[in-house]
Amino acid sequence: MQKYTTLILVGLIVVLAAALTGVLIFLKNQPTQERAFQPLVEIQPMEPDSEKWGVNFPNQYTTFLKTKTNNIDTTYAGASQFSWLERDPRQVLLFAGYPFSKDYNDDRGHVNALEDVRATKRLNLNLDDPKRTPGTCYSCKSSNNPALWNELGMEDYDKMSFVELGEKIDQSIGCANCHEAGTMRLIVTNPALEEALTAQGKDWETFTRQEMRTVVCANCHVEYYFAGEGKYLTFPWANGTDVYSIIEFYENIGFKDWDYPEAGTPMLKAQHPEFEFFTADSTHFNAGVSCSDCHMPYVRDGAAKFSSHDVHSPLLNPELACGQCHTDTEYVVRRVFVIQEQVATTKIATEDAILDAINALQVAAADPNADSALLDQARTWHRKAQYLWDFVSAENSTGFHNPEYALKILADSTNYARQAQMLAAQSIDDTSLLATGTFDQGSIP
Numbered sequence: 001m002q003k004y005t006t007l008i009l010v011g012l013i014v015v016l017a018a019a020l021t022g023v024l025i026f027l028k029n030q031p032t033q034e035r036a037f038q039p040l041v042e043i044q045p046m047e048p049d050s051e052k053w054g055v056n057f058p059n060q061y062t063t064f065l066k067t068k069t070n071n072i073d074t075t076y077a078g079a080s081q082f083s084w085l086e087r088d089p090r091q092v093l094l095f096a097g098y099p100f101s102k103d104y105n106d107d108r109g110h111v112n113a114l115e116d117v118r119a120t121k122r123l124n125l126n127l128d129d130p131k132r133t134p135g136t137c138y139s140c141k142s143s144n145n146p147a148l149w150n151e152l153g154m155e156d157y158d159k160m161s162f163v164e165l166g167e168k169i170d171q172s173i174g175c176a177n178c179h180e181a182g183t184m185r186l187i188v189t190n191p192a193l194e195e196a197l198t199a200q201g202k203d204w205e206t207f208t209r210q211e212m213r214t215v216v217c218a219n220c221h222v223e224y225y226f227a228g229e230g231k232y233l234t235f236p237w238a239n240g241t242d243v244y245s246i247i248e249f250y251e252n253i254g255f256k257d258w259d260y261p262e263a264g265t266p267m268l269k270a271q272h273p274e275f276e277f278f279t280a281d282s283t284h285f286n287a288g289v290s291c292s293d294c295h296m297p298y299v300r301d302g303a304a305k306f307s308s309h310d311v312h313s314p315l316l317n318p319e320l321a322c323g324q325c326h327t328d329t330e331y332v333v334r335r336v337f338v339i340q341e342q343v344a345t346t347k348i349a350t351e352d353a354i355l356d357a358i359n360a361l362q363v364a365a366a367d368p369n370a371d372s373a374l375l376d377q378a379r380t381w382h383r384k385a386q387y388l389w390d391f392v393s394a395e396n397s398t399g400f401h402n403p404e405y406a407l408k409i410l411a412d413s414t415n416y417a418r419q420a421q422m423l424a425a426q427s428i429d430d431t432s433l434l435a436t437g438t439f440d441q442g443s444i445p
């Protein structure tokens with residue numbers, strides 16, 4: 001009898017233990033979200049309307065909506081949409097002959113993207129002009145895109161004009177730009193990113209979750225250009241994603257965005273290469289930190305823990321953004337300011353060097369007796385100097401994402417600009433063109 005009782009007891013314990021293990025495994029495999037909410041509505045694949053997703057995920061949705069009204073500035077960034085041209089008038093000259101010399105505002109939160117792209121004075125809405133703004137400019141501004149790319153294919157999407165395509169677009173950035181409906185996993189939605197990764201032999205479907213917490217931002221926060229007549233969205237990553245490989249890529253295909261007035265240099269404009277800049281061996285990237293760690297930290301609402309979708313400058317909430325890893329938040333924030341101040345000051349010195357080069361080039365180019373070989377060499381340096389500078393300048397962290405890299409790039413840029421200036425001076429044998437500090441605020445149109 002005793003034997004049976006023991007057996008029954010042991011059996012019961014085994015069954016209970018198995019049941020408990022089962023329950024624990026089940027709970028562990030449930031995403032945080034589903035523990036708090038049961039999906040209330042079914043979301044169609046690539047659903048553009050974020051409000052519909054918001055029914056199932058109110059915490060993510062309400063924090064996401066905050067990006068609309070956020071307008072707090074930090075020392076070098078933030079979200080008030082201040083004008084870079086007013087803050088740093090050198091840029092009016094650095095972009096002379098190109099729409100960025102007319103209108104260049106700081107970025108703001110994701111919900112404003114559609115409104116802001118439609119408001120910029122850089123647009124050319126004249127349908128008869130071959131230089132009219134292409135539809136491709138919507139690629140990073142709207143959650144309508146994944147469905148449109150699926151329906152039209154990216155090639156036909158990019159061939160449309162901004163005006164034509166605009167009729168199909170009514171949503172700003174939203175859930176469908178980053179998530180797969182149903183599973184809610186992070187995905188690559190931009191075909192140009194998929195193509196660039198594939199060309200490097202990479203398959204994002206095999207990336208870890210932590211890798212995707214950075215790669216999902218590369219759907220948009222990257223350098224790109226429009227290839228050919230069809231304005232096909234392309235990432236210049238064929239030789240690698242560091243700035244030197246990107247320049248080499250543009251050299252090989254002979255690409256230019258515009259010609260610098262009176263200097264005759266074929267110029268390149270850098271976009272917002274946060275992904276390329278951060279992933280170029282920065283301390284945080286090498287330590288396995290992702291964009292989302294700093295820009296979408298976990299927050300709590302009662303029992304629910306979720307990723308804040310109020311994406312903005314981490315300097316507005318350093319306790320959450322940095323405090324999860326750093327015990328001394330005040331110290332690391334002070335470090336940010338030291339780094340940014342260094343980069344911002346060096347950047348202005350680089351701009352002065354490029355403006356000296358432009359000044360020399362314009363004088364030399366106007367001289368019919370100039371040595372054209374030297375002048376062309378000077379233009380090559382000018383083109384590279386400006387792109388290197390712009391890569392750091394258009395990157396939105398004022399160097400913080402990768403401080404050493406920023407300073408190295410600016411040092412190279414300054415060096416190239418001085419070479420350009422020297423060669424231009426040599427081309428007409430005029431040593432007065434070696435003068436530095438030629439920038440004059442009064443010369444701004």
Ligand code: HEC
Pocket residue numbers: 074075076077078079106107214217218221274275276278279284289290291292293294295312313314315336396397398400401
């Ligand atoms: C270690 C933390 C950290 C990581 C990782 C990080 N950032 Fe940042 N980011 C910052 C800080 C700090 C700033 C500077 C904010 C400021 O000047 O107000 C910044 C600035 C920015 C800005 C400009 C913000 C504004 O207010 O205009 C953008 C855009 C941005 N980061 C995107 C990214 C992307 C995309 C990635 C990944 C490729 C990334 N960040 C990785 C900390 C981080």
Ligand code: HEC
Pocket residue numbers: 070078079106107108109110112113114116117139140141142173177178213216217218219220221291292295296311312313
């Ligand atoms: C679908 C394209 C897209 C994706 C994906 C995207 N961004 Fe953005 N992001 C933008 C655009 C466009 C802006 C500027 C909007 C404006 O100025 O109206 C922006 C602005 C920002 C800003 C500046 C906000 C401010 O307050 O000034 C930060 C920071 C930022 N993004 C970080 C990220 C991070 C981190 C990721 C990845 C988790 C990411 N973004 C993914 C397109 C995107």
Ligand code: HEC
Pocket residue numbers: 032033050053054057060061064173174175176177178179184186209213216292296305306307308309
């Ligand atoms: C710019 C890209 C981006 C956009 C837009 C975006 N998300 Fe996310 N979302 C993320 C990232 C990054 C995470 C963190 C994922 C992880 O850690 O695996 C996340 C996580 C989530 C999660 C998982 C739980 C959590 O909070 O970590 C849910 C649910 C979610 N998002 C819902 C939404 C909804 C709803 C929208 C639209 C209102 C939305 N997201 C828009 C990038 C985005």
Ligand code: HEC
Pocket residue numbers: 283284287289290293294314315318321322323324325326332333335336
């Ligand atoms: C997910 C973890 C994580 C987050 C979030 C994070 N950091 Fe870090 N940070 C690290 C690690 C890891 C290192 C490298 C430490 C080391 O190697 O000693 C580091 C290093 C640093 C350094 C020293 C860099 C250097 O080159 O020596 C600074 C400054 C810094 N972080 C600032 C910040 C700021 C500011 C934030 C918030 C905007 C932040 N970090 C957010 C993990 C993080």
